[in-house]
Amino acid sequence: MDQYCIGVDVGGTSVKFGLFSGEGDLLERWSIRTRTAEKGKYILGDIAESIASKMEEKNLRRNNLIGIGIGIPGPTQSDGYVEVCVNLGWEDLNPAKELQALLGVPVFAGNDANVAALGEMWKGGGEGYRDVVLFTLGTGVGGGVILDGKILAGHRGLAGELGHITVNPDEPEACNCGNHGCLEQYASATGVARVAAKILRESSKDSALRGLRRFSAKDVFDAAKKGDELSLQAVEVLGKYLGRVCATVALTVDPDVFVIGGGVSKAGPILTDVISKYYKFYTPLTEKKVPVVLAELGNDAGIYGAARMALDH
Amino acid sequence: MDQYCIGVDVGGTSVKFGLFSGEGDLLERWSIRTRTAEKGKYILGDIAESIASKMEEKNLRRNNLIGIGIGIPGPTQSDGYVEVCVNLGWEDLNPAKELQALLGVPVFAGNDANVAALGEMWKGGGEGYRDVVLFTLGTGVGGGVILDGKILAGHRGLAGELGHITVNPDEPEACNCGNHGCLEQYASATGVARVAAKILRESSKDSALRGLRRFSAKDVFDAAKKGDELSLQAVEVLGKYLGRVCATVALTVDPDVFVIGGGVSKAGPILTDVISKYYKFYTPLTEKKVPVVLAELGNDAGIYGAARMALDH
Numbered sequence: 001m002d003q004y005c006i007g008v009d010v011g012g013t014s015v016k017f018g019l020f021s022g023e024g025d026l027l028e029r030w031s032i033r034t035r036t037a038e039k040g041k042y043i044l045g046d047i048a049e050s051i052a053s054k055m056e057e058k059n060l061r062r063n064n065l066i067g068i069g070i071g072i073p074g075p076t077q078s079d080g081y082v083e084v085c086v087n088l089g090w091e092d093l094n095p096a097k098e099l100q101a102l103l104g105v106p107v108f109a110g111n112d113a114n115v116a117a118l119g120e121m122w123k124g125g126g127e128g129y130r131d132v133v134l135f136t137l138g139t140g141v142g143g144g145v146i147l148d149g150k151i152l153a154g155h156r157g158l159a160g161e162l163g164h165i166t167v168n169p170d171e172p173e174a175c176n177c178g179n180h181g182c183l184e185q186y187a188s189a190t191g192v193a194r195v196a197a198k199i200l201r202e203s204s205k206d207s208a209l210r211g212l213r214r215f216s217a218k219d220v221f222d223a224a225k226k227g228d229e230l231s232l233q234a235v236e237v238l239g240k241y242l243g244r245v246c247a248t249v250a251l252t253v254d255p256d257v258f259v260i261g262g263g264v265s266k267a268g269p270i271l272t273d274v275i276s277k278y279y280k281f282y283t284p285l286t287e288k289k290v291p292v293v294l295a296e297l298g299n300d301a302g303i304y305g306a307a308r309m310a311l312d313h
Numbered sequence: 314m315d316q317y318c319i320g321v322d323v324g325g326t327s328v329k330f331g332l333f334s335g336e337g338d339l340l341e342r343w344s345i346r347t348r349t350a351e352k353g354k355y356i357l358g359d360i361a362e363s364i365a366s367k368m369e370e371k372n373l374r375r376n377n378l379i380g381i382g383i384g385i386p387g388p389t390q391s392d393g394y395v396e397v398c399v400n401l402g403w404e405d406l407n408p409a410k411e412l413q414a415l416l417g418v419p420v421f422a423g424n425d426a427n428v429a430a431l432g433e434m435w436k437g438g439g440e441g442y443r444d445v446v447l448f449t450l451g452t453g454v455g456g457g458v459i460l461d462g463k464i465l466a467g468h469r470g471l472a473g474e475l476g477h478i479t480v481n482p483d484e485p486e487a488c489n490c491g492n493h494g495c496l497e498q499y500a501s502a503t504g505v506a507r508v509a510a511k512i513l514r515e516s517s518k519d520s521a522l523r524g525l526r527r528f529s530a531k532d533v534f535d536a537a538k539k540g541d542e543l544s545l546q547a548v549e550v551l552g553k554y555l556g557r558v559c560a561t562v563a564l565t566v567d568p569d570v571f572v573i574g575g576g577v578s579k580a581g582p583i584l585t586d587v588i589s590k591y592y593k594f595y596t597p598l599t600e601k602k603v604p605v606v607l608a609e610l611g612n613d614a615g616i617y618g619a620a621r622m623a624l625d626h
Binding site: 152156158166177178179247248253255282290 | 388444458460465466467468469470471472473474475477478479482490491492557560561562563564565566567568569595596597598599601603
């Protein structure tokens with residue numbers, strides 16, 4: 001009998017699904033809208049219905065499914081328990097248990113960034129490694145820590161919340177979390193544009209960015225690649241703070257590899273080079289540095305990691 | 314047949330031993346000098362001899378010993394391999410395997426600060442917890458990370474090197490490691506005295522410390538407890554940097570508890586209070602903070618942790 005598993009990545013606007021073979025090949029992906037109305041009470045039912053209809057379409061029975069993995073956009077404990085998930089409206093819920101009750105198939109849950117890190121370890125930028133730290137540089141900055149091939153969830157599901165590490169306590173502007181000087185304020189897409197805008201305001205030098213009415217992180221990196229001095233300064237700011245966090249994380253959990261994903265990572269090697277430069281600078285203690293590489297799975301990292309969670313159990 | 318185990322804590326000047334019952338009670342402790350001459354080639358032989366004569370004294374045979382744990386003052390991989398141990402002169406050595414060959418008893422090795430953290434989890438300030446982070450504030454600052462009751466050694470044996478996390482890149486003075494602004498420069502015994510001396514130089518205010526020709530971290534804390542303003546400033550500096558590292562570590566591995574040990578921790582609650590204050594300040598992300606407590610085993614943490622390593626295998 002053929003064996004399959006399903007990886008689910010729950011986001012604030014859509015839920016992504018991947019059907020995988022038992023060998024871990026992605027056979028098909030699909031998605032539905034996330035109904036966050038009424039404290040997200042319809043989300044798990046919608047997911048169960050979507051999976052049930054896909055199983056019908058493919059003529060799959062319950063015993064064809066090894067299991068289902070699900071990534072949640074908020075702190076998730078290792079037993080799947082979610083105390084609060086602001087993005088979905090959930091409170092005091094175990095989505096893994098609920099979904100398992102609805103479908104009669106084993107379900108395993110983790111925080112979405114942690115799950116994405118597992119995906120990148122399995123089939124992405126971290127392939128071949130067992131101790132992987134992922135930074136996801138998107139609208140915000142997410143993080144995931146994989147130790148010995150397994151997600152580190154942490155005592156309260158907060159492990160790998162690397163975007164909210166304080167890197168500059170003197171920052172006058174507040175982060176969304178209320179703190180000042182979180183990594184996210186310099187290394188997210190919005191952060192890169194914010195930093196560049198500040199550099200432009202404080203300098204009288206010319207810059208390609210001055211010709212744009214509004215600019216994004218991509219614009220900053222594109223200009224930096226062409227040698228635009230002020231854009232390069234913004235890139236250095238990102239590298240300095242993210243590289244220092246890599247150094248700090250290396251001295252805490254000592255991983256094999258750092259993987260950089262999210263929209264900002266489309267900038268390519270200019271990004272990993274500048275992070276790597278500062279990571280090395282801040283760890284003189286050891287000669288041996290681990291690589292800083294680009295993520296490879298893009299938006300599929302979540303469904304890959306979720307599938308891997310199911311296969312590992 | 315009665316069962317025992319032995320915990321060994323190798324330091325740069327002495328090797329401490331503890332004989333434990335199979336139930337984990339410390340029955341006897343003793344120590345020998347560390348012979349670091351000739352690249353530390355005599356150390357393991359001396360340890361084996363000392364254990365063998367203790368076994369003879371106690372009428373113990375090999376099969377009375379469950380195993381031996383040994384803490385090494387340098388990066389130690391999870392299989393016991395030590396690439397370089399500057400303090401002992403060792404290079405490219407597996408002390409666990411060598412000692413096992415000499416004594417015919419299972420031997421397990423770990424970094425001394427990690428092993429001490431395991432000891433504090435077992436019978437000290439971290440008792441009752443499974444995810445423990447220890448800071449040892451002595452001449453330098455050591456650290457140890459215990460996850461799910463086990464030492465996290467890290468890919469290169471560097472996990473838990475928390476004293477060399479950069480907390481102030483603008484620091485003009487260099488740390489022993491070559492970096493600038495390591496936690497160790499503010500939170501070690503020498504660091505506290507250094508910071509206080511700097512505060513005294515830069516202020517014209519009166520201070521009890523000014524009456525002393527030389528002063529130690531203990532003098533600084535004693536004065537601070539009596540309300541000495543400049544001494545309190547030095548304590549705040551320690552709290553700010555160590556509290557921020559606790560916040561960073563919490564967002565990386567999310568432990569149950571932080572344990573503060575080493576000579577500086579004799580200062581007592583004034584120390585854990587100031588660390589806790591800043592740790593909470595730098596983690597607005599979550600309402601739930603974990604406790605910051607004092608270590609309880611003093612110099613015995615190493616032999617306790619080493620014994621626990623042997624009992625766990």
